[in-house]
Amino acid sequence: MELQPEYGILFICGALGAVAKDILVDNKLVLPKNKEGVLYLGCLGGMIIGALAGYLVDNDPVTAFLGGYSGVQIITSLVNNKKNSNALINKKPDVK
Numbered sequence: 001m002e003l004q005p006e007y008g009i010l011f012i013c014g015a016l017g018a019v020a021k022d023i024l025v026d027n028k029l030v031l032p033k034n035k036e037g038v039l040y041l042g043c044l045g046g047m048i049i050g051a052l053a054g055y056l057v058d059n060d061p062v063t064a065f066l067g068g069y070s071g072v073q074i075i076t077s078l079v080n081n082k083k084n085s086n087a088l089i090n091k092k093p094d095v096k
Contacts, residue, residue, distance in 0.1 A: 010064040011051045017068025018050025019043065046072050 030042035053071030
């Protein structure tokens with residue numbers, strides 16, 4: 001399997017979407033830092049997640065940008081849904 005140049009473009013568009021979201025919505029770019037032994041990736045993590053989302057979404061640069069823009073939000077939503085579904089599964093039924 002050979003990497004095609006358009007995959008790099010899609011990856012870059014996804015990363016740009018993530019950075020645009022950080023600037024437009026969050027009004028800041030958080031740099032990676034090590035706090036109390038825990039590594040926080042900051043905007044770099046958003047760029048990586050956004051780039052992967054943009055790469056996986058479609059073969060269109062605009063769609064890749066939008067995938068990168070919303071990539072972190074989608075993953076956060078998926079994680080929260082997983083937590084909520086586990087809570088529902090583990091909930092004991094009310095017996096009267």
